[in-house]
Amino acid sequence: MQDQAHSQPGAVQAFSGRNSAVSGESGEKVVYSICEHCFWRCGIAAHVRDGKVYKITGSEHHPLSQGKLCPRGTGGIGQLYDPDRLAHPLIRETRGGKQYYRKATWDEAVGVVAEKLYKTSQTYGPGSIAMLHHGYGVSFFKKMLSEIGVNKIAKPSYDLCCGPARQAAVLTYGYPSDTPEGFDMMNSKYMIFFGTHFGENMHNTAVQEISEGIRRGAKIVVFDPRFSTLAGKADHWLPIKPATDIAMMQGLMHVLISEEIYDKAFVEAHTVGFGELWESVREMTPEKVSAITDIPADAIRTVAREYAFHAPAAFVHSGRRTNWYGDALQRLRAIHILNALVGNFKMPGGVVAFEKFPLVQPPAAHEHPAYEKEVYSKYPFFPNDEPSNTIASHEIVQQAISGEVKALVIYGVNLPETMTLGRKAAIEALEKVDFMVAIDVLPAEVTGYADVVLPECTYLERYDDLDNGRAFRTPFVALRQPAVPPMYESKPGNQIAKMITDKWGLHGVFAPTVEAGLNKKLGLIGSSLEEIKKKGVLVMPATDLYRKPGEALNLKTPSGKIELASEQLKTGGFDAVPTYTAHPEPPAGFYRMLTGRKPMLTFGRTANNRFLGDLATAKENEVWVNEQIAGKHNITNGEYVHLKNQDGVISQFPVKVKVTQRIRPDAVYMVHGFGHTSAKLTWAYKRGASHNQLITRTEIDPAMGAVGFQNNFVTFIKEA
Template sequence: MSHGQDMNRRDFIKISSLFLAGSAAMSTQIGQTVTGSGNALAADGQERVVHSFCEHCFWRCGIAAHVRDGKIYKITGSEHHPLSNGRLCPRGTGGIGQIYDPDRLAHPLIREKKGGKTSYRKASWDEAITYTAERLYKIKEQYGPQAIAMLHHGYGYTFFKEMFKAFGVNKFAKPSYDFCCGPRHQGFIFTYGHSAGTPEGIDIENSKYILFFGTHYGENMHNTAVQEISEGIRRGLKIVVFDPRFSTLAGKAEKWLPIKAGTDIAMMQAIMNVLISEDLYDKQFVAENTVGFDELWAEVQQMTPEKAAEITDISADDIREIARNYASHAPAAAVHPGRRTQWYADGTQRVRAIAILNALVGNYKMPGGVVKYEKYKVPKAAHHEYPAFEKEVWSKYPLFTDIKPENTIASHEVMQQAISGEVKAMFVYGVNVPETITMGRKKALEALNNIDFLVAVDTLPMEVTGYADVVLPESTYLERYDDLDGGRPYRTPFVALRQPVVEPMFDSKPGNEIARMLAEKLELHGVFEESVEEYLDKRLKMAGSSLEEVKKTGVLKNPEPTDLYRKPGEPLTFKTPSGKIELASSKMKEAGFDAVPKFIQHPDAPEGYYRVLTGRKPMLTFGRTANNRFLNELPTARENEIWVNPEVAAKHQLSHGESIHLKNQAGVVSEFPIKVKVTQRIRQDAVYMVHGYGHYFKKLKWAHAKGASHNQLISNYEIDESIGAVGFQNNFVTFIKEA
């Protein structure tokens, strides 16, 4: 695309191998090391260890990067960081595969059109940044700042957000809010006045009995949580798992109940029914610390175990047994809030039901129950004075706004506004839009095709980079500083430092430097300190330490864990409108929604089709690990499979290990085949596949055409009208044999 030329319909174009790391004399660059900035390295032939934190999932565990002769040769868990405790999951140890990936983006790229042919060409950083600034400025001048939106994932987005806020842009969205963290965050806020937390505020290691609804510990590999549940099991923890699939966690459970997908709220209501009708709930705690009990009972009294059994396919006897066991172990008993919590349009109410089940047994701030972690107090650095926004931009959904420090709008709203023409420019940081947006690939591409200007900041040539007008190659998390990780509560409050282990390779740059360059081109002077080190040192000194000191271990933490438990007779207060736990939510009611969770019947699969359930593998999650050749060497990681019950396999004449294509209810056929896994571990009305496979960009050598893309098969999606989260589990598939 030539400078100044708009292209309302952009085609997917390939990034030439000439622009990737594999052709950039990689062997000569691997030995480069960080110098200066007070971080001189040991001489060649010697070893050193640099402490930082991981980027392969939102857990952000502490890492120890081992360097020899200027090259990282091993990554282990940092013993100093409370989220790793010296251990890492496979993704974390595989970080070397990202930094030394020969498919890495090596140079800034600009799309241009010559002689009717569109291609990318290599650009200098000054040219790419100047062009980006010019286009953003023109779009802002012509359409206003609300025509620009930023999508982000990963921790390096904070500097870009500061730059855009100084530019007058206030439209930020994180796709994971739509289907993962949004409902669990809001559902707990509406009930307790605070979030469930990350890590979740469940005292797992001291619990005696925990119920899990579709939570895949051991497969999503949230490091600390897996360590805690392992310790809990060692201490005698009993686990009950409600899941249509026999997951890894179900293999550790006292009882696995293959619940019918989409019926969780009915099951939770039935457990509440037993707790209340049999006087098993904590009457004193409920009377003193909750509001809305009568409204709750009016809703759940009709959901008897017998009625729930007809809905959920779980027997009334099992429901009563579990409810009674749960109450008998309380207050050292809990229902886990889970992670990916938006499956249909009722995700917020589903999480509210989980929160209410915890409240009924009085486990709040009790050993083994729900606890509230504290943050490490790190003062915020003084920020640039932002201009007054021409128009306040918040999501159209009435109860979205509790999340607004990080997001102002849902990511699917950004895509819809791109389709309608309201959003003209999109700045995408670490989001592989075609394979991430929960509206499905077709809608995502419609949005990308309709905008005037698209910038992609990434480390790899993901599908989204093939649609960008400008591609800006960011350094990996092992080559850069990011902002302090200090905003998350935990049992041991901490603040962690991400610091560079080696110099940025090729012509990549750290996100903080890219944001600073853009700010200067946009004449936003004074947004950032002279250096990122100066900014980090300023913040850490306000916390009583310094950058030089924290670089030694990568973390600053309280010497003693927080006292998590309430004292006998201690009065409790909650940041809800009533000051108490709201079994009936006043916020939901005022906004026109049900005050207590109601069960909504979801549609069954058409004849010959099966509901698609999704999950993860412990060694591969998110786009940052899809092309990791070290992780892909693991046999179970190379491609996804479609889990099929033996009776379903027999009906469709499918064999174990056979390659097939999937066709959804709208007639969309998977681009690539997927292998059949015939197993008793899945119900007959559902199939299961791991998300994140089936990449169609050939430059991703280890990810291209490996398995099928779940995102391609999303044609139906539903919106939670209270908070704007997106559910996509009302999609169904059948099988097409390759022959």
């Protein structure tokens, strides 16, 4: 259906006829704004000459960039001037039994969207409509949908990335861990990482801080089945057997407690559940853990002792993309407990809680009971305080397949290649719903399933809502503002949402202009749009990150203390303390499929960016195979193979083999986000193999709904 839709003559016509709509403005200027290439949202300086952005650098004013950007951030021009961009609204039509897209006017396209959403809501109730989103430009659409009572909203990044760390922190410390995570890396002396790929998965400020920490002499420990870029910086690389992290964490706890090298005074004063924790790790001796994890017992003792020696300027990092085997909440709880045991909370070089500037939010003009209150997820420890994430994204996919969700609004999410329940389930959901609107910049695969495609302009051409309620060492409020006008017929999200609410006859929902709305908000903190535009950010006075001797922690857990054993989990029917359980082993001749990122091409937004892609060392993904295993299967370095998973699914495109000693023999590794099937993504099309296509098994965390997908295994099919 998708290929057919994109291959019809009408579609070609619809995507053609582009010319630059950038104004003829001359001269040179720098516009301070916010990067959109990942959730970190660094401050950028867009350099504009003759009405065109010619360079993007890191804003020297913004706490998250500190004058620098990661490669993706500097390559944003590749998205702005991508010749494949969606140029005008499209409507799917069927003619002569064939489907194609035709160019539509904005008035016609938003009219169809407004009518379909309204009718669906009236006929089946607001719960029959759901939105999937990525990117904080979604706030306008969230507000738009709330006007018809719709608040079933999911961000896949919760399911696949930050959800377990967030909720584990809520259960252990009483507050969510957030972006950026609270680790004082620059001042740390000992940092432990489990499968975290700094340097491959770029987070600008975190990479700056870890680099500074290493420069100052910090020791790095990496538990990872693969010798990653970060492992290359490590004092200890420990190639742990995949799926055994919790056992290792229990072993480290065992050593800390049995050798009495944990911070006794801190644990007694500030934690509950120590006795229960000790009982759960008493039997997890280094020898027993060694048999499970393949890491020598002596190495386990060494790491635990060094960790205790350097504490409190030491931590175990929670990482990103943490959902692996369906027990991620407990794995992240174990990390938080390891931190608590050495008393590093709010200590230099340890765990810190960045104090945020309160959200700048005017009182709602009118009440919407469904808005910001209802949680739709069935998982007991799903967040109840995130209005833009009221349900897990895989629940929306399942509800679309079952028919409960009948209309989808998809904002900036390329669902067929997003790790929710794998490609097959995503496509089934997209084909099942009665109506779907995709709001996007590029003709990603998901747009080929849409009934209406609305082209949003890029982040360099629009205002978004304020980026507020955030902090990194210092609280700040930041602004996204246009560096150049929207190209083609694309429009900013706020205008699109306003056009739809206007079609509903709700004319007062949004301010007459986005500028007026932003100015009003900023007035609440004694500032103005004019003021924030100058540097793109308002930086508040720095807050004290470290605790003072004897200071009460005032934590918002039920006990008011750090909960090593969680009564909340126990009451909910889950283990109060993290406990290792074994996960499925690969069938004979198959290997566990591990995944990660490339620094240049990380998200859907960068997938087709040729400025970045042409810079990358490898312009496709590769499958890493241990040299012993390559020999066994008679495959050689550089050869192309297809991958077949345990359920018989074969990768649509072949992938290049990288034969290496840098991965354990029981696993293979491939970067996510390649193997695109949309021929409209002319750079990304057919490069490498899709990791998402090979996900057919998932393990969902029963406590908080994160999806684990590393119980998928693959073998090799040689090219004929």
